[in-house]
Amino acid sequence: MALGNIKDQVSIVGMGCTKFGENWDMSADDMIVEAAYEAFEDAGMDPGDIQAAWVSVTSSGASGTTLANPLKLDGIPITRVENYCASGQEAIRNAAFSIACGMYDRVLALGFEKLKDSGLRGLPNINFADPVIGQGNSPPGVFSLPWVDFFERYGVTKETLAKISVKNHYHGSMNPKAHLQKAVSLEQVMKAPIISYPLGLFDCCPTTDGASAAILVSSKIAKNFRKDYISIKGLSVAVDSGIPGYRPRHEFSSWPATVKAAKEVYRQSGITNPRKEVDLIELHDCFSITELVTYCDLGLCEKEEVKDCVDGGVFGLKGDMPVNVSGGLKSFGHPVGATGIRMVYELYKQMQGKVGGERQVKNAKLGLAHNLGGYAQVAAVMVVGLE
Amino acid sequence: MIRSFWLPMETVVRGFFFSITDKVMERSAGVQEYINRGMPLANYVQYLKIKKLIATEAARQLTLPSSVPYMWRERDFFTRFHGCKCLSCGTEQYPRQRVCYVCKAKDSFDVIKLSPKKGRVITYTKDYLFPSTNPPHVQTVVELDGGCRVFMMMADADPEKVKRGMEVEMAFRFLHDRSNFYHYGWKCRPVTERSGG
Numbered sequence: 001m002a003l004g005n006i007k008d009q010v011s012i013v014g015m016g017c018t019k020f021g022e023n024w025d026m027s028a029d030d031m032i033v034e035a036a037y038e039a040f041e042d043a044g045m046d047p048g049d050i051q052a053a054w055v056s057v058t059s060s061g062a063s064g065t066t067l068a069n070p071l072k073l074d075g076i077p078i079t080r081v082e083n084y085c086a087s088g089q090e091a092i093r094n095a096a097f098s099i100a101c102g103m104y105d106r107v108l109a110l111g112f113e114k115l116k117d118s119g120l121r122g123l124p125n126i127n128f129a130d131p132v133i134g135q136g137n138s139p140p141g142v143f144s145l146p147w148v149d150f151f152e153r154y155g156v157t158k159e160t161l162a163k164i165s166v167k168n169h170y171h172g173s174m175n176p177k178a179h180l181q182k183a184v185s186l187e188q189v190m191k192a193p194i195i196s197y198p199l200g201l202f203d204c205c206p207t208t209d210g211a212s213a214a215i216l217v218s219s220k221i222a223k224n225f226r227k228d229y230i231s232i233k234g235l236s237v238a239v240d241s242g243i244p245g246y247r248p249r250h251e252f253s254s255w256p257a258t259v260k261a262a263k264e265v266y267r268q269s270g271i272t273n274p275r276k277e278v279d280l281i282e283l284h285d286c287f288s289i290t291e292l293v294t295y296c297d298l299g300l301c302e303k304e305e306v307k308d309c310v311d312g313g314v315f316g317l318k319g320d321m322p323v324n325v326s327g328g329l330k331s332f333g334h335p336v337g338a339t340g341i342r343m344v345y346e347l348y349k350q351m352q353g354k355v356g357g358e359r360q361v362k363n364a365k366l367g368l369a370h371n372l373g374g375y376a377q378v379a380a381v382m383v384v385g386l387e
Numbered sequence: 388m389i390r391s392f393w394l395p396m397e398t399v400v401r402g403f404f405f406s407i408t409d410k411v412m413e414r415s416a417g418v419q420e421y422i423n424r425g426m427p428l429a430n431y432v433q434y435l436k437i438k439k440l441i442a443t444e445a446a447r448q449l450t451l452p453s454s455v456p457y458m459w460r461e462r463d464f465f466t467r468f469h470g471c472k473c474l475s476c477g478t479e480q481y482p483r484q485r486v487c488y489v490c491k492a493k494d495s496f497d498v499i500k501l502s503p504k505k506g507r508v509i510t511y512t513k514d515y516l517f518p519s520t521n522p523p524h525v526q527t528v529v530e531l532d533g534g535c536r537v538f539m540m541m542a543d544a545d546p547e548k549v550k551r552g553m554e555v556e557m558a559f560r561f562l563h564d565r566s567n568f569y570h571y572g573w574k575c576r577p578v579t580e581r582s583g584g
Binding site: 122129130131132133134135136137138139140141144145146147148149152193194195196197241242243244245246247248249250252 | 452461478480488489510512515524534539540565570572
């Protein structure tokens, strides 16, 4: 029977995040130290206080030693987790369970990726590209596939996608840690070179270096560290069987992993109307179309109305459902292992009122983070809130 | 027809005899057909790239390391393009599965031939990032007659003419030569008039 609930058992009392970007003068170790020590300072803790750690990294390292070596953590359990783009949330999720079961009460979750040293463009050797049946694919190619359904059935156009990129670039232009800090115009996005139709250069997130960290404690002791801690209200991961291109009867207008993960997290956190109850969302906009499909998969709007919602600015800073006010993967960047954790970093700072300026969402109390990876088979959704 | 024969004096020579029978008329394409199907290359640089006479920007190796044992084990599915049909629910699927995608029945499959089937394009993209000698590469999701879904590269594609619902047939083509040996596999191809029969 199990299927219990993690709600209000685990809290986050410290977080860190490096500048995301082409960090030529930082190694993976440098970024790990930056992110971790910012988190330690934020929590008022020493590295020695940590009882266990989870490190998420997809291609830039393996094993808990990637964390132990730069931070000189001595002999504590450190587990490397990987689940494509959901890796960052997996680190938080597994760290949270270790606290909820009563084994530890102070743990570290850190994610990092060092993608820029290779000298080649794009993501490195992705584990799913089988020499025969995985041929012909690239990440934008794989994620672009819902376009036919949305363009033909739901009135979405390339311009609709472009508006999402414009929104996220605008948010990123106000975020000092973002990879790309320049607003772009609709015309620039529409006229950019095509990467994989209908996605152009500005519909795709950049290749980024970065690291982000979270210190989790049992909610029972959270108030000893700070007043404005945030607590986990729900955690979920959903993995679908089969690459969508081979799955019989798969409809390309939705990614079932997101739908299932969202449903489970809404059950745990008691959310019945996410658009009304959630104050801000950081979702996985590896490509503009991913954000569009995810609006529907998370239950924020119906497919029939998604174009109108985008046109009407529903998901911008002035709309009723701010999405990716950090700039999203689109302009904040996407060092794969770090992304899930830095999404929570944004929610954390927003709920503490520390963002300021135009990007600050007023009275943010409940936030949602979403990741989607692989051929879009793996999704992670998390809800966090003040108190 | 193939014969092998032995010479006397313990010299062994193996030779192949071919004789042409009426069955040759059942072939779907002869030399003239291939000539008619040819598409001009867009420019001379494409020719140089195909023939590897020019250096190109190094592309990401978007491939797991391959091996001969792997290709040999999966030869029926990778090279002969067999699929499997679930005996419990009838769903056709590719490549070989132990557990059915739909009804989860285990080890309950018939092997079926996918190469003679036609199919329709369900969705596609025109990819400039995937390393190809003549971008954009057209990547499709095809639904074959019988319902099997396959994620396929499209060969002989005119990217401007691809659309959802387009009829395709199967074609055995060169894939790549990474891991130091040639890999062949199945791609889809727009149906041409001659082979529509």
